[in-house]
């Protein structure tokens with residue numbers, strides 16, 4: 297039994313505090329859903345957990361089985377058992393998916409093809425450049441293929457449901473559900489739709505707003521969200537801001553005024 301423990305995590309990006317004290321604890325075999333509106337800091341959390349550059353930790357701790365991950369390079373976090381599926385997977389022309397999987401997981405080709413078949417990743421995708429000209433569904437199938445072969449202890453899924461059609465959503469979420477029940481994978485599923493959670497049944501649901509968890513509950517919390525929306529829920533909780541407010545001078549997309 298493993299534990300991923302996040303305590304009081306505070307993170308700034310370009311001098312702006314985005315995460316304002318995040319507390320979460322996951323165990324092997326558990327599925328936790330992290331739901332929150334756009335701009336609430338969900339992707340920032342996933343990047344900070346994985347150690348992406350430019351994300352400055354100003355407080356708190358993240359431990360995997362008691363070992364501090366903060367300060368470790370990304371590859372060491374991965375070796376410790378942490379895995380992230382990206383919201384926007386990066387294209388890597390010239391590196392075949394097959395070679396990436398071979399280098400990262402060292403799997404034999406028979407096992408790889410069996411897993412690919414299970415996830416309905418077509419054979420010719422294995423020989424293509426990683427994510428190059430993949431559709432949204434193909435990207436997320438490929439991410440899930442890496443997850444299934446690398447067998448980490450914990451997987452953070454950053455909107456694995458975005459850009460997926462219903463068939464791909466079902467294949468991907470069912471495969472992850474089996475990893476959690478049969479292989480003890482712990483899952484943090486970031487999403488803003490409850491649709492994902494009908495296949496990937498969460499044990500716990502956390503609602504994220506303005507850079508922190510504002511409330512947690514069982515699966516019924518996702519149903520409540522579906523009914524009341526984020527604004528309705530925020531009002532009921534007395535939470536004032538849904539999103540992280542970035543000062544205009546540090547917002548690269550702000551109106552330049554000319």
Ligand code: ADP
Nearest residue numbers: 309310314333334335336337338339340540542
């Ligand atoms: P979510 O994934 O919940 O939609 P994000 O974590 O992507 O939210 O973003 C949260 C806030 O942090 C947003 O206001 C966004 O503009 C800001 N932010 C994220 N990354 C950066 C960055 N690299 N530079 C400046 N602001 C950023």
Ligand code: MG
Nearest residue numbers: 338339340383
């Ligand atoms: Mg995001």
